[in-house]
Amino acid sequence: MIFRIIFTDISINPRKIITHLNIKPRLCLLKSTAFDIIIHVKKVFIKTYGCQMNVHETEKLYSAFERENITAADCAENADIVVFNTCCVREGAETRVLGNLGQIKKLKQSKPNLIVAVCGCMTQQSKAAEMLHKRCPFINIITGTYSLGALPQMVKAVEKGEKFILDLSVNEEVPQGTNLATRSDNVNRFVNIMYGCDNFCTYCIVPYVKGRERSRRLVDVKEEVRILIENGAKEITLLGQNVNSYRDENNDFYSLLSELAGLNGDFWIKFMTSHPKDLSDDVIKLVGSEKKLANYIHLPVQSGSDDILRKMNRKYGRAEYLRKIDLIKEYIPHVGLTSDIIVGFPTETEKDFSDTLDLVKQVEYNNLFMFIYSKRNGTPAAIMDGQVPEEVKKERITRLIGLQSEISNKLAEKCIGETFEVLCDGHGKNATGKTSDDRVIVFDDGGKDYYNQFIEVQITSVKNSKLYGKIRG
Ligand code: SF4
Structure with a gap:
């Protein structure tokens, strides 16, 4: 981006003004009658893959670049730095990263100074980082999930001549204080309350790439939420892989929600993701009784079959899950329920799948996020016997989508007049x-x-x- 500032008063020293504005000019043209200063403001474009957590990481990353006077570009073509904030939870996201890197390779041929960085879950796996470096040698920086905040410094090192930076270091320290992302739109703001996961569901790569469960201090979370509300945010979504196991010394998720519901202002709090084994009855009752806690629970069931749930290592059974759903419906009026379901997990039989359909009919979710099981290398499920053929998975997910759209439609029709x-x-x-x-x-x-x-x-x-x-x- 080029800014042009014209000084008509020659008694002004333009360098002093620039220092005062805290901007770094790349090129200054001085004319005799006026100072004509052209400033090239560096721009970064971040392509995000995956879940809300990654979307929020990207917001924070933009803010980290902004602190170094590097502003956001609207597309890769208009950027000096392109960052891929990757995800490895689903196979599709990885394939898209590789496809998009192919396009960036062409862009880099016409813009040789373009800095390309790849970060996030996908790169945290050392084999994936090796593969990326081999297939895409034009990438300047590869970093994992723990060093994201250091990316602007890595970019500086590349500008100073470093050819390639690889940083897959593991640092499970929880950042202290607030970490607010700057954003012009203030409607729905995210706040991370914890990092990592200890659950080791057999299909999931997250615990291997994001490390052990660790929570932020309650005072920090509360202060961050308070500032966001003060700045006009009306919906705050608390984020974590398993928010129900939040713990800061003697404070658990119930204490955190109670504290946040006591803040002044006109807002509501949502949270995700809940794990059915950890969502406590007390939290359900609290959500039902506090107006500032939204009437919304996302409770991923993944399968309606006890046998499959056991093989997934989900640590709850169908009956326990349904008991929680009943309690939610009893205590939270007009609750909105959503869930995740994986179709075609290894050994899933037609009977297992019909248990899932039956559970979906029973619960009547407002919305479902449905996925076909895909192998994640390094997870126990990837080497399980009894992988389900692709055509069977596709046929099953088509039935599930059909059922859910009937339910969603029926629930929506009921809202007419409300x-x-x-x-x-x-x-x-x-x-x-x-x-x-x-x-x-x-x-x-x-x-x-x-x-x-x-x-x-x-x-x-x-x-x-x-x-x-x-x-x-
Ligand atoms: S709870 Fe299970 S599915 Fe969710 S992030 Fe942890 S291991 Fe993955």
Whole structure:
């Protein structure tokens, strides 16, 4: 990006102004009648793969670059630095990273000074880092999940002549204090409450690439949430691989939620992801009784078959899961329930799968995130006997999608005539907003700006499970 500042008063020393603005000019042209200063502000583009945690890591990464006066680019073509913040939880994300790196290779041919960095879960596996370096020797930096904050410094080292940096070091220290990402949009803000995972579900790579479970201090989380609310945030989503096992000395997840619900302001708190074995009855009751805790629970079941759950090492059974669902429905009025399901886990029989269909019918989730099982190298499930053929997995997931769309539609139809409190996150004739139970509603804002405000919307119609409404006057 080029800024041009023209000084018409020659008594001004432009270098002093630049120092005052804290910007670093790359090129200055001085004319005799005026100072004409061209500043090249470096730009970074970050491509994010995977879950909300990665989206939030990217926000923090942009902020770390901003502190070094490197601003965000809208696409790779307009950037001086391109970062791939990768994910290895699903096979598709890895394949997309490799495809996108192919495009960057072409870009680098026309922009040889472009700095390319790959970070995140995928690179934390040493074999993946080796493979990336071999297949894409034009990558300047490969770093894992623990050193993300140091990326701007690594970029500086490359600018100074370092050819290639590989940093897969492991550092399980929990950062202290607040770590706020700067963002212009303030509607839904994320706050990490913990890192890593101790559960070792047999299909999942996360514990191997993100390390052991460790929580941030309650005072730090509370302060971060307080600042976000003070700055106008209305929806805060607490993030962790297993938020229910949050622990800071004597404080558990229940204490954390109670403290946050006691903060002043007009906001609601959502959280993800919950693990069915750790979601306590007390937390369920607290969510039901505190208005500032949203009526929304994402509770991944993964399978409806006890045998498959055991092989997945999920540490709960179907009956225990359903008991929690009953308790949630009893204590949280108008609760929005969503879940994750893996179809075609090794040895899954037609009977196992029909147990899953049966559980989905029983629970009636608002929404489901459905995945076909894919092998993750280094996990126990990848070497299990009884891998399910691809065509069987595809046929099963098609049935599951069909069932869920019937349920979603039925639940949506039931909303017609009801009025919801909605946090508006859009503008215009097709403005959108989210409810406390995490439904999206489309409505006409009548030309008024309700962005980031709570308003009342009555549901008037449903199309393909999507809710449409009108603002209550
Ligand atoms: S709880 Fe299981 S699925 Fe979730 S991150 Fe941990 S190991 Fe992976």
